[in-house]
Amino acid sequence: MKQQSGQKIVTENRRARHDYHVLERFEAGIALRGTEVKSLRDGKMMLKDSYAEVRQGEMYLVGAHISPYEQGNLYNHEPERARKLLLHKREILRLGAQVAEKGLTVVPLRVYFTKGIAKVELGLCRGKQSIDKRATVRERDAKRELDRAVKQFTRRKADD
Numbered sequence: 001m002k003q004q005s006g007q008k009i010v011t012e013n014r015r016a017r018h019d020y021h022v023l024e025r026f027e028a029g030i031a032l033r034g035t036e037v038k039s040l041r042d043g044k045m046m047l048k049d050s051y052a053e054v055r056q057g058e059m060y061l062v063g064a065h066i067s068p069y070e071q072g073n074l075y076n077h078e079p080e081r082a083r084k085l086l087l088h089k090r091e092i093l094r095l096g097a098q099v100a101e102k103g104l105t106v107v108p109l110r111v112y113f114t115k116g117i118a119k120v121e122l123g124l125c126r127g128k129q130s131i132d133k134r135a136t137v138r139e140r141d142a143k144r145e146l147d148r149a150v151k152q153f154t155r156r157k158a159d160d
Contacts, residue, residue: 010040010118012110013047018133020107020125026095028120029086030061030111033077035069040118042069045111052085052106052122054096059085061108061120085120098124 016022032040039045050063060082068076087095098104109121128136 006114008113010043010111010113011045011047013050013108015048016107016109016123016125018128018136020105020123020127021132022109022123022125023104024124025109026087026091026122026124028059028122030118030120031084031086032066032118035072035075036066036077036083037118038069038072039066040111040113047108047111050108052095052108054092054099055082057089057092059087059092059095059106061085064108085122095124102126 044067046065048065050061050065052059052061054060061084062082063080064083065079066077068079095106099106103126105125105127107123107125109123111118111120113119
């Protein structure tokens with residue numbers, strides 16, 4: 001688990017950046033049970049194939065897997081239950097309208113703790129076509145090659 005400016009990152013959804021164009025980002029609280037919080041602190045969460053949806057005017061995180069807490073015995077939680085996300089009403093209505101109207105998706109990008117409170121970073125996303133994915137990989141490889149060349153050049157200059 002990484003530290004980033006006062007945040008303890010539990011998990012990141014790197015696959016989301018590969019499969020989607022992230023148009024907007026939102027921060028939401030997440031309603032958890034006691035054993036879920038303990039599992040999150042241990043870093044036992046997976047966001048693969050998870051998404052957020054509006055149900056009866058409330059936003060829920062669906063498909064996120066939080067492993068059962070090892071010492072939780074009979075008080076443990078259901079690993080794949082839908083968890084309520086804590087957003088302002090106007091944010092929920094706006095996101096719900098954009099998802100319904102434009103065919104966008106709300107995807108969790110990462111889960112982290114800020115001041116001891118579990119937060120989810122949500123992204124309003126549009127799916128990438130396979131050609132977009134190839135372009136992204138090509139750009140990343142080109143940047144990596146450029147960084148290597150710059151690094152070698154600076155090493156040669158330092159040796160001279």
